[in-house]
Amino acid sequence: MSELTWERLRDLDCGAIRTLGDAWKTYVDQQLAHTERLRTDVIDGHLGTEHYESDTATQVRDQIAMTADRYEDDLSDYASTRIATTLLEAADAFEKEQNELKELVPLIEQHDFEIEGPHTEYDVNLSGGLHRAILTLDPPQWLCDMCGVKKPDGFWDIDTLKVLFDSVDLYGTAIGLAGQYQDWLRSVMSRAHDADEEAAAALAEMRENPTELPPPLGATYDDLVDDYKDSVSEEVAGEAQAIAEGTSGMSPEQVNEWWDHLSDAERQALIEEHPEWVGPVDGIPVETRDTANRTLLDSQIDGLGDRIAAKEQALQGMDPESEEYEKAKAELDDLKHDKSDLTRLQDRITDDDGSPAASNQTGQDYYLLGFDTEGSGKAVVAIGNPDTADNVNTYVPGTGGSLTGAGGGLLNRADTMAFDAQRLGGGDETATVLWMGYDAPDDLIEATDPKWAEGGAADLESFTKGVRATAEGEPSNFTLTGHSYGSTMVGTAAASEGVEADNLMLIASPGASVDTASALGVDENHVWASTNDEDAIQYAPVHGENPTHEEFGANTFTSDSPREGSDWWKFWEGPAENHNSYWDQDDLNTPANEANDISRDNQAYVVTGQEERVR
């Protein structure tokens, strides 16, 4: 477990970690020269068939080739992917948080705050000196400036009296600022601990279930080598299963390296025989995941059809008044619901001829990156290929989000975002992803609980890292857009786990789990927030400071509130309706590509890297 303190993180030599990672990479290249020499100078050279010929000789050449193969796989899987990449990723992650500390700690010190508490949950409090300064009516200049009072000059005059009357405000302001720094510090340390523990896990898991080595030449070799060859044939499947089940400890970047190292035949076998170990895995290229997930989708729909038929048959033999019947009927309804959801999703992303469908708004292909019927259901669907796009916008829905919505309204909304990015993107390719990848709260009561966001944080982190890992060419301009509780999901993942995103957009947010944009681990100049004037959510900042407030420190943009209540006296309808109006086409008489919907335009400008055009 990571017991890294902020002081030790500050003083850590990240350069040394990176240098060691590079040294391991160099070492791998150096070792590959040995296996190359075995093949060219020994197997095909001095020990070639013209010098050494018989069944035994063939066996020895095979043994040398097997030994070289094994070492090459070890060098790739362990020395490079596991050790070197873990070190390089850890160095980057530590350094990123170290840079945050370099900005944050001087601010804490300048304001005469103190860091207290254990490394698992630091507090930032007012120092004794600052307490005394406020109590003795001698607050520091920065606090006077923040509260809009003149610093007293030591005499009992009007300024001193103002400070006396404003002391509650002075305290509140100082405590509020300390609280923001505390959020920031806790987020920095949470991400640092997360990176530390992930790195340690990647190395520890490596040693847990190592692959076998070829047996040495000697007694019982013939039997042992057969066992070894059997284990090699099952090796890739075992690795793939561990990765898919989350027990490998590998990051998406490491998964990507592992995938690249497989032969075409190994990759194809996994896709065909175990699509469930390929489709949902972050770090495997999008096209491949789509292929595997579509196979899985077909198979699950067929399987549900069989189970429904079996359940219907079983019901016919039961007493309709019995508890058994009620239970079976409920199970049947669940199965039908799941099948309906999956079929709806399938219909949406598949053409009539069975080939992948394209969005009717942008003409971009749909890619299925994951789905699950558990709980409210999950689905991750891309419009356009994130691996090749210039920009990637990932939309995270909020309360009520489900698999049902992923095949309907939520994907419609993502389609609208994709359309806007294409309309205003100046020719850049933008992939828009619907990430319904967490168990979202079902209603507003559940939405007051942060556990839904906390439960999805690691998965959202992994998804963003996967997008980075599989990108072809230059990294895309990557935006995470959270709507309503989805913004809490985005904020929680960003603050606690860290996300690989360039921009965060918090729309109609009830709070992003922290009180300051600085805590989100993304340059605060690239954190955006917007809530329209009519949206009721502005009165419910239950998950931290309202991100549109100045104190939060995000950029804001204008969103209109086009919806109205059905009757003048139904005053509650407008505020409720306008919580979901951010992707409306305001003027239906104007062609969509000429519409001037300010919120949609602003979002598209952020997504396509045209922040200067945001209004």
Add this chain to the structure above:
Amino acid sequence: MTPMAGADVFAMDPDEVRKSVEILFEIEAEVDAQAATMATANAEAAGPLKDAATALGPALEAAGEWWQVHRAGGFRGLVGNTGEYLAVCAEEAVEVDDYNAGTFASVAGDRYPERPNANASSRPDW
């Protein structure tokens, strides 16, 4: 190529086989030395990480040792084992299943006097 005693086992050019043995022993020694160098560098870098109470520090140290002993060490051992087998083959026919380290020790004396493994009596398969 020279048919060996028990010519149904194999035929070979002993000098070429001995050249293979030399390469295998060279690789064995180089892999061993390079793994030791890498392990030292790894341990040196793991030290400050352990001092900083990271989870990574102990895991890195263990990973470096594991690599040196089990994976690079495993490869080194297999390369050495094959070299020793071939060294025996260059002198007398022996089937793979009939080979043990003691056989190498019996032929190693003159030709590989510096090789520690020539003293095979200390090895488990002696």
